[in-house]
Amino acid sequence: MAKTATRDVELEALDRLEEKLTRLVALVDRMKSEQALAREENQRLKDEIDALRSRASSAETLTAEITSLRNERDVIRSRVGEMLQQIEALNL
Secondary structure (H helix, E strand, O other), X not given: OHHHHHHHHHHHHHHHHHHHHHHHHHHHHHHHHXXXXXXXXXXXXXXXXXXXXXXXXXXXXXXXXXXXXHHHHHHHHHHHHHHHHHHHHHOO
């Protein structure tokens, strides 16, 4: 009978160990899945950052172009104003 009790205790310990290992394997699998999702999210965010940087660069280029066009418009406006003054001076 003592042998049976010892065997039951050993089997219980083995059962607990098996349960812990099963939970550990499940935890590792879940962590691998979460890591894969995190990698995918990280890549998506990197792609989004790259797209935003590209848009920011385009916006900077457009801003510079707009500034240049406004300066050109001011020069043309000034020159047209001078020409109009010259034309008015001729009509005197």
